[in-house]
Amino acid sequence: MRVVVKIGTSTLTHATGRINIRRVESLCRVLSDLKNAGNEIILVSSGAIGMGVGKLMLSNKPEDIPTKQAAAAVGQCELMYVYDNEFAKYNHNVAQILITGNDVENPQNLLNFQNTVNRLLEFGVLPVINENDSVSTDEIAIGDNDALGAIVASHVGAQRLIILSDIDGLYDKNPSVYPDAKLIKEVSEITPEITLMAGGKGTSLGTGGMVTKLHAAQIAMDAGVEMIIANGRNPEVLYDISEGKQVGTLFKRK
Ligand code: ADP
Numbered sequence: 001m002r003v004v005v006k007i008g009t010s011t012l013t014h015a016t017g018r019i020n021i022r023r024v025e026s027l028c029r030v031l032s033d034l035k036n037a038g039n040e041i042i043l044v045s046s047g048a049i050g051m052g053v054g055k056l057m058l059s060n061k062p063e064d065i066p067t068k069q070a071a072a073a074v075g076q077c078e079l080m081y082v083y084d085n086e087f088a089k090y091n092h093n094v095a096q097i098l099i100t101g102n103d104v105e106n107p108q109n110l111l112n113f114q115n116t117v118n119r120l121l122e123f124g125v126l127p128v129i130n131e132n133d134s135v136s137t138d139e140i141a142i143g144d145n146d147a148l149g150a151i152v153a154s155h156v157g158a159q160r161l162i163i164l165s166d167i168d169g170l171y172d173k174n175p176s177v178y179p180d181a182k183l184i185k186e187v188s189e190i191t192p193e194i195t196l197m198a199g200g201k202g203t204s205l206g207t208g209g210m211v212t213k214l215h216a217a218q219i220a221m222d223a224g225v226e227m228i229i230a231n232g233r234n235p236e237v238l239y240d241i242s243e244g245k246q247v248g249t250l251f252k253r254k
Contacts, residue, residue: 001039004042005043006044006046007045008163009047012051027235031087035092039242046145048079050075052078056074079128096128100131147216150220150223162228163213169229186252188252194214226250229248
């Protein structure tokens with residue numbers, strides 16, 4: 001099975017912006033094992049800006065574009081260094097691909113992107129994809145990695161997109177505000193009622209909250225890709241998903 005796994009900043013890093021070592025070690029071990037079992041895995045990883053913030057010892061997440069883009073450039077190296085080391089433990093090679101919205105809109109760029117991903121997968125390499133935040137502008141940005149995950153999944157012929165977040169899935173209202181919120185297990189259509197559940201932005205380090213995840217679900221479902229939102233707290237949840245167990249929120253393919 002060809003699977004895109006998107007991992008959010010709030011799952012990869014501590015609140016300090018520094019990498020959550022235990023989490024990342026576990027994620028890379030499980031992904032390596034799923035690759036060993038014959039799955040083709042593509043990782044869409046956030047975390048570059050957060051890690052850059054930690055490495056540069058900035059006190060806050062930067063607001064201005066040059067500092068954000070500088071933090072992304074520093075953090076992207078750190079991120080790939082960590083992935084390279086972790087996957088090397090299990091004899092897997094990683095590759096970095098950084099793209100912007102331009103690259104999926106321009107047919108030639110898109111074709112080159114698809115060809116590269118396909119060749120990497122043939123080589124058994126694990127592509128790690130992120131938005132090229134250091135050159136991106138509002139006009140050309142895909143904007144958030146939930147959408148990036150869905151766009152990648154729909155263009156590389158993936159069967160499934162898994163979004164690992166800091167929450168178990170989509171709830172009927174924001175669970176950080178309403179303790180009685182209930183988990184929605186399955187969504188077959190993004191109705192206005194579902195959109196209303198998403199509320200506003202998520203954590204201070206994460207960016208999208210549920211709004212961007214529903215947008216991603218729409219892109220994925222339209223392309224015939226199923227999407228699952230699951231809690232990345234314990235990456236072993238990926239085994240359950242691969243064994244067909246009911247986990248998190250499933251957005252069914254059309
Ligand atoms: P990530 O970094 O994984 O993309 P975000 O912090 O951007 O994570 O988004 C997840 C957060 O969205 C949750 O922790 C929660 O606070 C918030 N949220 C808002 N509304 C909902 C909802 N209806 N169901 C689940 N989470 C919600």
